[in-house]
Amino acid sequence: MGKPKKLLNNPVEVVSELIDGLVAACGGDLYRLDGRNAVVRTHIANDKVALLIGGGSGHEPMFPGFVGSNLADGAPCGEVFAAPTPDLIVDTLSAIERGRGVLMVYGNYAGDNMNFDIAAELAEEAGIVTRTVRVWDDVAAAPPERMTDRRGIAGDFFVIKVAGGAAAELDNLDEVYRVAIKARDNTRSMGVALAAGSIPETGERTFELPEDEIEIGMGAHGEPGIARRKITDADAIAEEMTNLILADLPFSAGDEVALLVNNLGATTCMEMLIVSRKVHQLLQQRGIVIHRTDVGSFLTCQEMAGLSITLMKLDAELKHYLDMPARSFAYSRA
Amino acid sequence: MGKPKKLLNNPVEVVSELIDGLVAACGGDLYRLDGRNAVVRTHIANDKVALLIGGGSGHEPMFPGFVGSNLADGAPCGEVFAAPTPDLIVDTLSAIERGRGVLMVYGNYAGDNMNFDIAAELAEEAGIVTRTVRVWDDVAAAPPERMTDRRGIAGDFFVIKVAGGAAAELDNLDEVYRVAIKARDNTRSMGVALAAGSIPETGERTFELPEDEIEIGMGAHGEPGIARRKITDADAIAEEMTNLILADLPFSAGDEVALLVNNLGATTCMEMLIVSRKVHQLLQQRGIVIHRTDVGSFLTCQEMAGLSITLMKLDAELKHYLDMPARSFAYSRA
Amino acid sequence: MYDTLTPSQARDMLSAVAQHLVANVDMLTEVDQAIGDGDHGIGMRRGFAAVEEAMATIDPESVSKVFKAAGTTIMAKTGGAAGAVFGTLFRAGSAALEGRPALDAEGLAGFLLLGLEGVEKRGGAQPGQKTMIDALAPASVAAEAAIASGLVVAVRNATDAAKAGVEATKGMIATTGKARTLGERSLGHPDPGAVSMSLILEAMRDYIAA
C-alpha cells in the first residue's frame, strides 16, 4: 500500500491548525490558549470543580472535541500520538481552575502518566489541587491482575461524560473523583483493527496488516492486540469481542449497561451498525439491559479501519450523569 | 489496491442488518416497518405534516439516521446506491401520514426521481397528498442554467434539518414545502475525493484514482467531478472549492450562512477541521458571517476518502428552523 | 419457431429472459462501473431473479397479465433507475397486449412502443441521452416495420436494432443518470441500461426462434 493521501498543509502544523478549526466551529464556546495547543471553555462557572482531559493528538475528536458544557473545561493537546508537555498541561490547569481543584482524566500510557504527573507536581507548587483518573478500559492489553497495565481507549468517552456531569453538579473535588473512578472501574473495551492509520508528519502507517487479516485487541495507536487472524464475518468477530468484555468485569444477567461502538477512523457507519446490532442481540440473550447506545467516531487513530466496543455497567448515579444534557464539538445531547 | 476489507456478514443483507442496528441504537424512538427496509418514528404527533426522506443506502447515516424528533418521520431505504422501490416508499408514506399530507425530500437522481414519482402517484390514488423537494446542491454537477441536472449531496443535511423543524411547527403542507424549497434554493455544495469507496455486494471500488491524484467535484457515488489533478495542500483545495460555491449562489459580504463540512467516509477528523478552519478564514475575509458550523460524517459514500463543503444562506426563518433542537441517530442538538 | 405465443409460452419466454439477465450480472456491473455507480448488475439480478420466481407461480391468464406481472415485480424488487425504467417498460408496454389472446408481431411492436412512451414519460429522457431508450427506440421502430413479416422476424430485427443502439451509445455523451457529469469521459463506453435492454430482446428472440 502506498502512503496515505491526506488533505494537509505543513504536517508539522496539523495540531495547531485543527485546534483553530475546532475553535472556529464552536462559535465562541471555546478559545485557544494564547496561540498554544490547548482549548478552554469560554464560560466556566465560578466555584466549579474543573475537569481537564487531554493526551496526544491524532485521535480526533478526542480530546478537544469533548470540551464543552457538562463535559470537560479544557484540554491540552500533545503532538500526534505524543502526550502533551507538562508546561502546557499546567497552563491549561491554571486557565480552568476555579478554586475547587481540578480533576484530570486521561488514558493510561507511560507518556501521559509521566507528563501529567509532572504537571500535577508543578501545579501543586503553584497552589492548584488536582486529582487524577487514568482510564484503563482495554481488556486486550493485560489480564485483570495487571489492571494498571491496561491502555485507555474509547472508554474515555464514558468516563469523560460522567465526570463532566459530576463536575458540573458536585462542588467537591473528592466527590467528582469518586464518581469518575466508579465510571472508570465499570468500563471495559475491546478493539479490532482491519487496516492501519498513519502519522501525518512521516506519512508512514503505524503497522502493517496483510490484505486478509485483522487484529483483535489492537490499541488506539496501533499497539498489538491479542490475536492476528484471517477476517471472518462481522457477527463472529463482534461475538468474540463481546464475550471477552463480558467475562472481564464481569457483566451478568440483570445488569444495566451503556454501549459504545466507536469507529477507529475509516470504518463505514454501515459496519458500525451491523456490529452494534449483533452486540444488542448478544446482550439481550444474556439478560443484560442496554440503557443507551452511542455509535460514532469518538476516539480515532487517524484513518485506521476498525472499531471498538465499550460497555459501562450502570447504577443510578452513573446513569444520572451519563444522561445529563451536554454540548461540545464531538458530542451533544438534549 | 486490493478489495477493501469490511466487517460484514452476508453482503446481500447489509441494509436489513444496518436498519436493525439503527433501530436498536435508538432505544424505542424508531421502529422498523414490518421487517422491511424502512424506519419510522414511534411517536408522530397527530395532525402533523409528515416528512419523508430516503434514497439508496451506502450513505449512512443518511437517510435513516435523520429520522427523529424535529427531523424526518420516516425513511424508506433502498439497496446500496439504488433508490428505494415505489411500494416501499408508499408503505412508508402510509405509516407516517397523519392527515395533513407528506413532504418528500430526497436527492436529485434519475432513479430516486422516478421511484418517488411513481410512489407519489400511487399514494395519490390512496388518498395521501404529497409534495416533493429534490435537493440539487452539487455545484460541480452542472452549470446554474441546468440547475435541475445537479445532484443532491450533503446539502440534504440542511434541507432535512430545516424541513424537519418546519414540519414540526407549521400545520400546512404548502407552508412546509415553501420553507423546504427555500432551504434547498439557498444551499450549495462541492466535494473532493481522495480515494474510492466500494460496494459491499461486489467488493469493487466505485472508481479508480491514481495514488497522487484527487478529483474535485466528485459525486456521492463516485460520479465524476470537474477536474482530476495532483493532490496539493489542504488550504489550496479548500479555497478552490469555497470559491466555486461562493460564486454560484452567489454568496456575498454581509450574508449570514451555515457551514457544513461533511466527511465522505474515511477522511480523518483532523483533516476536516483543518479544512473547516480555512473556510472560516476565507469567509471572514469576504465579510460573510458563519452562524453555525457542523463538521462530521453525515452523507458518506462508504469508505470513500474525501469531504464536501456546504453553505446555506440564512434568513430569519431558515435560522429559526435550523436552530431548533433535534434528536436522531445522526444528529442531536440541544 | 413460434409465430404467436400463448399466455403460458409468453410466461416461459419471460422466465428465459429473467435467466438470461441473471446470467449476465457481472458483465452488467462492469459496464456500470465504467460510467455509473457499479450496481446495475446486482440491481437487475434483484429484479429478474424475482421475475423468475413470479413466473414460476403465476396463473397465465393472458399475455398482458404475464407482462404486467413481470413489470410489477421488477418495479417492486429492483430499485434504482433500472427498477423504475424496466418496471415501467413492462407495465406500460403490457397495455398494448390487453385483449389479445396471444403474442404476435403486432403485439410485440405495440409492447415496445407503449413501453417506450411509458419510459420517456416517466424519466423525461429522449433518444440520444445515452440510456436504455437508445436501444429501445430503434427496437420499437424495427419491430413496427417488420409486423408483416411475423413474430420471428420482428423480434430478430428488434434485437439487431437494439444491439446497434447499444453500439451507438458508445458515441454518446450522457446527459441523464449517474453518468451525466462524465461529459466526454462517457465516450467509448456503452450505456448499462441499453445493454440490459438488448439482453431482454436477445432472450426473447432466442425463445421465439427455438
Place this chain on the structure above:
Amino acid sequence: MYDTLTPSQARDMLSAVAQHLVANVDMLTEVDQAIGDGDHGIGMRRGFAAVEEAMATIDPESVSKVFKAAGTTIMAKTGGAAGAVFGTLFRAGSAALEGRPALDAEGLAGFLLLGLEGVEKRGGAQPGQKTMIDALAPASVAAEAAIASGLVVAVRNATDAAKAGVEATKGMIATTGKARTLGERSLGHPDPGAVSMSLILEAMRDYIAA
C-alpha cells in the same frame, strides 16, 4: 581530548548531542515503528532541535545550569514518554553537577546516577523492562567504575555499556510503554529510547575525545 569541561564547553557538547539526535531522526522513527507508535524520531527532533536553539543563547554560568536548561527544554518541547524521560534525565541528573566548576568523570558518573534515579522514580520502570533505562543503568555503572581513569575513559566506557545495553534490549520483552502488549513480538527489536540514550552518550564521547 578534554579531561574536564568548562561550562561553555559543556554547553557546546550538549549542542553537539542535539545535532547528533536530530541527524538520526529517521532511524529512531523506524525503530519505534517496529515496536511502538512510530513517533520517537519526530519527538526527539522537537526536543533536541529546541535544545540546540537554547544552547545557542544560554549564558553558561555553570555546568549544572547548562544541563538543567537542556532538561527543561526537552521537557517543554518533546512531549510523549520521551519528553518526560529525557527531560527528567537532564533535570534530575543536573543536581549532581551543582556547585561543580567543571564537568569531570565524577560529575559525569553523578549525572548518570541521579538521572537514572530520577527516571526510575518518574516512570516506575526498572532495568529489564526494555526502556532507555536498560542503556542508562549500565552506562551509569560503567562511568562510576571508571571515575579514577578520567573523563575520556569514563564517557567511552559509559557509551560502550549503553550500546551493549541497546543490544540487550533486543532480547527483552517490553513490559512498559507502547510496546508493552507486543509480548514476544517485541523480541529481536531494540528499544527506541535506549537507542536515543546511546546516541546521547556517543555524541558526548565524540565531543570529549575530539
